[in-house]
Amino acid sequence: MLVLKFGGTSVANPAAIRQLISILQDKGTSKPKVVVVSAMSKVTDLLISLYQKAAVQDPTYLELLLQLEQKHLQAIVELVPMSQQIDIMGRVKMIFRELEDVCRGIYLLDELSDSTKARVMAYGERLSSAIVSVAFQHHGLPNTLVDSRDYIVTDATFLNAKVNLKKTYQNMQVLPKADLLVAPGFIARSSEGKTTVLGRGGSDFTASLFAAGLQADLLEIWSDVDGMYTTDPRKAAAAFSIEELSYEEAMELAYFGAKVLYPPTIAPLVAAKIPLVLKNTFNPGHKGTLISHAPVPTSQVVKGISCIDQIAVLTLSGSGMVGVPGVAMRMFKALALESINIYFITQSSSEQSITVGLAEAEGQKAVQAVNQEFADDIAQELVNPISLEVPMSIVALVGNGMIQQPGIAGKAFSLLGEHKINIRAIAQGATERIISVVLRTEDAHKAVNLLHNRFFLTVPQKPEPALT
Incomplete structure (x- = not known):
């Protein structure tokens, strides 16, 4: 079994x-396949604009509806x-008439719930x-179209729904038996039967769920x-493409800004040890990046450098925090209650002091x-006013090899210091797989280039003087 997911740019236009059809044809018919597709490029953004306009x-x-x-x-x-267009056109x-009815309801009722947003985005x-699916049929690729909502079960969060893996995998055991299945990504259904979505980039996650549920040999994104x-x-x-990564390295890089992969995608693959390959639809001859539980060892210690911009740094500090249990718990609970x-x-x-990094857009909400939560402590001057x-x-350095190689952090910090880039905060995971630093956005571009040159570009050795 092979599962393939094609993103928005891969279905952007005819x-x-x-x-995409050419890639499928080259795969042959030796293995059954599931093809998961995203919306056409930019369509999800247009659908969001659609319900936003209707709501006001x-x-x-x-x-906009006509344009879509x-x-x-x-x-x-x-x-x-032309002779085969009537059915699919209809x-x-x-x-679209169904979508128009939903938008008219939003327009008339002046009401827009998360449930309705998810329904429109789907x-x-x-x-x-x-x-x-129809294009496949007319290019010699007979297939069965299924609705992912009939198989993927979630909670009622709607816009970033949590999947019930047990029920989802059970449902996938009764998928139609076919050599080629086509399924929409991103969409699911709550246990109450309402449409939900899996978060922006969730089509990767959909494909991962199908791969794990069907015990696929390989997932290709x-x-x-x-x-x-x-x-x-x-x-x-x-920058250049990485040949192989471990699951853990890929998750860290994806979490810290490598947008080619939606971070939750890896989790369903880990237990089943299903490898994942990231490929380019428009350059299919390139080998891409293989992600697995046991990548081939290399001498490359740092595998990647990621960067997340638009971050706010919030600091809680004060002498009244020293030795007082529960301070961190109160802080994290206050942030968690605001999601x-x-x-x-x-x-x-x-x-x-405790310092956390969060999305800049949520900075003021976090401060509030x-x-x-600490209003009484601030009033008694046990805690300072919150700093934002x-x-x-x-900027994060990622690589399993850093576990065995001492001095990586020192080299990175020294390099940034030599170029007068101030590091605001530092964190290193207990696994030593990731070292991350917080710095001002104006320095981030320079920092990434310096670190990339230091850890990835070979510095030519000076020739030894000739013997006389």
Whole structure:
């Protein structure tokens, strides 16, 4: 069994879909396959704009709806013979009339719940999978289209739903028996039967769930880049694709900003030891990046450098924290109650301060939550007023090899210090697989380039003087 996921750029237009078809044809028919597809590129953003316009009684949502409909109908015209277009045209138009009814309800009722947002966002994958399935049929790839919502069960969080793995895997045992299945990514259904979505980038996760549920031999994720890079090519022109990574290394790099892979994707693969390959739809000859439980050992100690921008650094400090149990718990509870995700944590050895990194957009909400929790302590001057620093970035060095190699952190810190880049905070995981630093965003680009050059570019050795 082979599971393949194709992202938005891989189904962005008829030319991209034809390339996808070529890749499938080259795979042959020796193994059954599941193809998971995202919405066409930019469609999810347009769907969000659609419900946002409807929610504020902006009648131009109808123009946007027409634009979306024409985009999908044009794809059908270019991919399917005219004599075979009637059925799929009718199905797509019916889906758009359904979407129009939902948006009209939002417009008239002036009400927009998370449940409704998820329902609207789900249309992108429903449409793309239907079109891809029919395109496959007319290019010699007979297939069965399934609705992922019938198999993936989640809670009712709606916009970033948590999957019930046990029920989901049970459901997947009754998938139709076919050599080729086509399924929409990103979408699922709550145990109450309402449409949910798995978070932006969730189509990767969908494919991972199918791979784990069906005990696939391999998962391939196809996008528009040649795998996972040593760092963001937009930040360092010398970046290059990594041949192999462990599950843990890939998770760390994805979490710290490598957008080619949605971070939760790895988890379902780990227990089953299902390897994952990241490939480029538009450069299929490139070997991409193989992610597995036992990558081939290399001499490369640091495997990648990631960077997250738009970070806020929040610090809780004060002499009244020293030796007082429960301070960290109170701080993290206050942030958790506001559903604020923490990217980075460090604490001074004296327990006099705790620093966390979080999304800049949530900075003020975080300050308010922690200030409220420690209001009495601040009033008694046991705790200082909460400090918030923006704009900041987190730069992380990732690599299993750092466990056995001493001095990596020292080299990194010395290099940044030599170039007068101030490090605001430092954290190193207990596994020694990741070393992360917080610094000002204005220094992040320079820091990434310096570190990348230091750990990935070979410095030519000076020739030894000739013997006389």
